[in-house]
Amino acid sequence: MTKRFGPFAGREWIALLILGLLLFVVFPTTLDVFRLNLVGKYLTYAFVAMGLVLCWGYGGILSLGQGVFFGLGGYCMAMFLKLEASTPEATKIQSTPGIPDFMDWNQVTALPWWWEPFHSLPLTLILVIAVPVFFAFVIGLAMFKRRVGGVYFAIITQAIAAILTILIIGQQGYTGGVNGITDLRTLLGWDIRTDDAKFVLYFVNGGLLIACLLIGQGIRISKFGRLMIAIRDKEDRVRFSGYDVANFKIFIFCMAAAFSAIGGAMFALQVGFMSPSFVGIVPSIEMVIFCAVGGRLSLFGAIYGALLVNAAKTTFSESFPELWLFAMGGLFIAVVMAFPNGLAGVLHKHIEPRIYRLFGGLRGSGTTGAVSSPHAAE
Amino acid sequence: MNAAILANQVPDPLQKEFILTVERLTVSFDGFKAVNDLSLYVDEHEIRVIIGPNGAGKTTVLDLICGRTKATEGTIKFRDKELTTMREHEIVHAGVGRKFQNPSIYEELTVFENLELSFPRGRSVFGALAFRRDAEVRDKIEEIASLVFLKDSLQTEAAILSHGQKQWLEIGMLLIQSPELLMLDEPVAGMSVAERLKTAELLNNIIHNQSVIVIEHDMKFVEDIAHRVTVMHQGKILSEGSMDHVKHDPKVVEVYLGH
Numbered sequence: 023m024t025k026r027f028g029p030f031a032g033r034e035w036i037a038l039l040i041l042g043l044l045l046f047v048v049f050p051t052t053l054d055v056f057r058l059n060l061v062g063k064y065l066t067y068a069f070v071a072m073g074l075v076l077c078w079g080y081g082g083i084l085s086l087g088q089g090v091f092f093g094l095g096g097y098c099m100a101m102f103l104k105l106e107a108s109t110p111e112a113t114k115i116q117s118t119p120g121i122p123d124f125m126d127w128n129q130v131t132a133l134p135w136w137w138e139p140f141h142s143l144p145l146t147l148i149l150v151i152a153v154p155v156f157f158a159f160v161i162g163l164a165m166f167k168r169r170v171g172g173v174y175f176a177i178i179t180q181a182i183a184a185i186l187t188i189l190i191i192g193q194q195g196y197t198g199g200v201n202g203i204t205d206l207r208t209l210l211g212w213d214i215r216t217d218d219a220k221f222v223l224y225f226v227n228g229g230l231l232i233a234c235l236l237i238g239q240g241i242r243i244s245k246f247g248r249l250m251i252a253i254r255d256k257e258d259r260v261r262f263s264g265y266d267v268a269n270f271k272i273f274i275f276c277m278a279a280a281f282s283a284i285g286g287a288m289f290a291l292q293v294g295f296m297s298p299s300f301v302g303i304v305p306s307i308e309m310v311i312f313c314a315v316g317g318r319l320s321l322f323g324a325i326y327g328a329l330l331v332n333a334a335k336t337t338f339s340e341s342f343p344e345l346w347l348f349a350m351g352g353l354f355i356a357v358v359m360a361f362p363n364g365l366a367g368v369l370h371k372h373i374e375p376r377i378y379r380l381f382g383g384l385r386g387s388g389t390t391g392a393v394s395s396p397h398a399a400e
Numbered sequence: 401m402n403a404a405i406l407a408n409q410v411p412d413p414l415q416k417e418f419i420l421t422v423e424r425l426t427v428s429f430d431g432f433k434a435v436n437d438l439s440l441y442v443d444e445h446e447i448r449v450i451i452g453p454n455g456a457g458k459t460t461v462l463d464l465i466c467g468r469t470k471a472t473e474g475t476i477k478f479r480d481k482e483l484t485t486m487r488e489h490e491i492v493h494a495g496v497g498r499k500f501q502n503p504s505i506y507e508e509l510t511v512f513e514n515l516e517l518s519f520p521r522g523r524s525v526f527g528a529l530a531f532r533r534d535a536e537v538r539d540k541i542e543e544i545a546s547l548v549f550l551k552d553s554l555q556t557e558a559a560i561l562s563h564g565q566k567q568w569l570e571i572g573m574l575l576i577q578s579p580e581l582l583m584l585d586e587p588v589a590g591m592s593v594a595e596r597l598k599t600a601e602l603l604n605n606i607i608h609n610q611s612v613i614v615i616e617h618d619m620k621f622v623e624d625i626a627h628r629v630t631v632m633h634q635g636k637i638l639s640e641g642s643m644d645h646v647k648h649d650p651k652v653v654e655v656y657l658g659h
């Protein structure tokens with residue numbers, strides 16, 4: 023069995039140390055603010071990918087609609103920022119001053135009631151998590167209690183992502199439509215567009231990411247984590263051992279939604295806008311690819327997967343934008359066929375043993391970790 | 401149904417309570433009655449064996465009792481609880497444990513972890529998150545592991561156990577829940593003769609605490625453990641009584657043991 027010191031096994035402490043150095047020392051000291059902000063943006067997807075590790079990797083629940091929760095979290099944050107940017111003074115040239123500009127352009131004359139809570143930052147911070155989690159809870163309740171799973175669940179989440187996109191685009195006057203909510207400026211008077219703010223937000227984002235990593239690890243090493251593996255393997259056996267399996271699936275799905283939502287909110291803060299193009303089918307599938315490339319059983323892997331695939335996307339799509347989607351699809355198929363446990367699996371299976379051999383016998387007895395051997399279905 | 405069998409089955413009101421009372425149980429899959437108007441009474445501390453040819457409906461009876469399949473008609477009473485309207489995990493909580501026909505264990509987890517997940521504590525979401533592996537849990541796991549001959553394999557990944565050991569592990573996973581009614585679907589399938597003997601001994605040992613329903617094809621094993629035998633055929637009960645009685649029942653000889 024895995025020998026752990028606190029929440030992590032030996033090799034995972036090393037992984038955490040390396041990640042911490044990379045995120046909080048190497049990137050901030052070597053990258054300019056523009057690039058650092060870009061990394062921060064990539065990392066917002068790492069939240070989603072970590073959520074997918076929990077619900078897909080461990081729970082066997084493949085959601086192709088995580089963009090929904092990323093989007094809902096992001097929109098909640100963006101609505102607050104938009105309201106702050108839409109003071110009567112700033113919008114006095116509008117026919118109805120004091121409401122967001124896109125509402126005015128769409129002949130909306132009063133703020134809809136459901137925008138009202140987003141005047142308050144504490145309420146917004148609660149809603150950033152609560153709205154997506156509530157959504158996930160309802161979906162989970164409807165699906166898992168009826169024992170809908172596997173491909174059917176994936177297709178339904180996909181459909182929900184499509185519906186939400188259509189809804190957002192269709193309700194232009196209330197949501198900003200296809201352009202999304204843009205021109206976000208300040209957070210409680212603090213200008214988020216400056217280099218200083220971007221630098222600070224990058225660290226806030228990194229801190230939240232580590233916090234989510236710790237929460238995820240806490241779940242992974244608890245009996246709950248082992249139950250998820252058991253459910254993935256023999257759902258009926260778990261049920262007939264006295265567990266209400268649906269509740270566990272609902273919880274982990276809500277957890278994944280909460281992670282995604284935090285990512286979405288940090289995206290809105292760092293990038294300065296939110297739009298339906300982060301909600302729909304394509305982004306949702308991309309998020310699954312980040313997770314698959316990193317390794318769907320590894321929380322660390324999910325972070326690197328999100329970083330690497332996004333960095334590749336930026337580089338690649340600058341030169342061949344129309345080829346990117348094909349490259350992405352190919353990458354996904356290649357990973358699933360050749361490396362079902364992604365980069366983390368490759369590291370664990372092929373690279374680490376070599377390193378250990380190099381340093382001869384440094385490997386203690388039974389130190390397995392991020393992809394601990396019994397869980398790695400390779 | 402034969403009048404003699406009925407007389408044999410109808411509960412005597414003066415007799416002590418049955419642990420399980422199944423009456424007029426029927427389930428129909430698109431018109432095909434896999435279990436047809438079946439009644440079954442199991443005593444406290446009884447080992448009951450159900451035998452019957454392939455497709456007789458034996459597994460389906462267990463499915464109905466544990467809530468995996470919903471009955472079309474009939475009642476299943478466990479002590480004073482009506483099981484047909486309860487959900488699967490509630491039936492487990494009431495004290496009914498069930499082993500599947502194909503060993504159903506968590507292959508990716510160790511023997512220890514398999515038993516731990518079956519330990520009846522922390523079965524809610526938050527209970528599972530807060531679950532601690534304390535001395536009580538460890539002691540119980542070791543106790544059960546030695547009962548099912550797996551004490552030396554606690555840290556072994558379940559996937560690499562032999563077929564017989566997997567059967568034992570699943571039996572252990574039930575025992576750790578201390579169910580009052582234990583239902584075993586072909587527990588010795590795939591076991592060597594020596595393993596079968598050990599399993600018979602194990603079942604005879606634990607019986608002081610619970611009632612057991614066993615489905616089995618192996619006649620030697622049945623003779624070793626059965627208090628009473630129920631023979632099923634085409635969803636109905638063909639014969640019931642001691643092994644000797646059943647063996648010499650002409651109807652049984654005809655459809656099951658006959659050649």
Ligand SMILES: Nc1ncnc2c1ncn2[C@@H]1O[C@H](COP(=O)(O)OP(=O)(O)OP(=O)(O)O)[C@@H](O)[C@H]1O
Nearest residue numbers: 429433434452453454455456457458459460461501
């Ligand atoms: N869910 C189901 N839907 C349709 N038919 C079913 C279902 N479950 C069982 N059956 C049918 O009911 C009949 C009884 O099956 P069951 O598995 O109970 O037999 P069994 O006595 O356990 O046989 P075996 O000795 O082979 O295990 C079979 O003909 C089977 O095909």
Ligand SMILES: [Mg+2]
Nearest residue numbers: 458459460501
């Ligand atoms: Mg059967």
